[in-house]
Amino acid sequence: MNEALRCLCLAGPTAAGKTAAALAIAQALPVEIVSVDSALVYRGMDIGTAKPSAAERAAVPHHLIDIVEPTQAYSAARFVDDARSLIEAIHARGRLPLLVGGTMLYFRALFQGLHEMPPADAALRVALEDEAFRRGPAAMHAELAKVDPVTAARLPPGDSQRIQRALEVFRLSGRPMSSFHREPLPASAAPPLLSLEPASRAWLHERIAQRFTQMLAAGLADEVRALRARGDLNAEMPSMRCVGYRQTWEALDLGELDELPERGIAATRQLAKRQLTWLRGMEAREVLACDEPGVVERVVESARRHADRLMAT
Template structure:
């Protein structure tokens, strides 16, 4: 790996403090932030995605946010193309890519490469949605576990979007999604990586932060934000943007599915489940340096680590 330009991965579950730490690093080191978040790509979805505010973006600009309308679709393949282009540009300017976020599939795809998965089939996808409404997602997860045991074991019954995609692939091609992953390009990322993960040892503290943040989103106007999105765009509940955690629960609340208190509790629970899935992804990734978030010395520890890596890289290049 000697001689490759450096790149930093800053990963972690939702509400672990990634954005604050990334901004601190960007203000003190020659790095540029690339967002690795499948929700931040959507325009006008600001509160429920915890999108950095205008002042934060002025202090530390982020690439790959506000790319598409909420009616659009953004894939892991497009992320890899966009991220690799940006990383090359940032490196050419003598700076270091700092990739920050919680969409672990994107990190995995960038690091390990993507296979050529079949294109989405709208009719088949709609049929799976109808089956889920009739039989429930746990039943479809059980079917996936039978057809593609590896994907079934990796995905939780609540991870409906990925269950749908994995079922779509195996029904469309007769091959399980896991076969495609194993047959992927697996081309080595041409960077010397420093992969860091903010991982809270005490899950109760993480759960408390998740609840506080969701309450803050509601207080900041998340319900009104979803109302405005529904008025501005031709949305439906099956679109990826409206399946994002928080937005799905508010959508159902606005449709009369349940009351405000239940919506809040469902939103907090769904966010906790998201964090659990993110931590599961992290446990399956190699060579990650784990840092306890929230500790007074955490920021300085990461800063020192990154500074040392950059100094080492400069020494190798001279």
């Protein structure tokens, strides 16, 4: 196994119980937790990200939480660099890295590497944003369909951020983004991946509804109001496009907070569906039914079994 990937991984859709399972593993094994979550990186975004509490973070070291401002971008490439550095440092302390989260792109990037697409170009990105404002999302999607029909087919017309990135790649390289995706990824030995997946989709939907309702009761709308009041954020920034934040921002714009619970829950269900689709593509994962009794104990048992092998190498 690649030394840099000698770690444990715990993945699953939102609301599957990853935090509780990770803390249970930490009670049984000498681990440090590395967050694999594209929203937890942002400071000041606590309620809508279900960020681990101060007590939970005090109980076991956590990494890659609160590391950038919501005005900043955080990419899969940066995650790979950060995670590999942390894995090495945690091993140097005689402990085992436990990577926990639901951003499956980050897991795949770490396991398999990244496609060598052109880096972001700030000037072109500004030009594309201006063009999108003038022409509208439907026209931008139609243009993408002409130059990259494969990518256009998988992106809805409203996904302006990804549509603009795909057009940016084409204009910089002269190649459609889908042509990069067809290139084989470098082979790499993946670490053990424990995957919390529900046997019943209805169980997960109920958990999602309960959690989003709790977020609203805890002050999600006030948290987004405070972020808006900073004056340096807008609805199109990656941080504000996170599920929960995007719907709350829109509800505040429209004065439709009464409809926020329904919209937020629906968006979170869609996120969970995408996460489960990603997970099914990871063939080497070990699936544990998160809606069955005793799942935490089974997770700890599996983690202990893999940890014995990893720490012996």
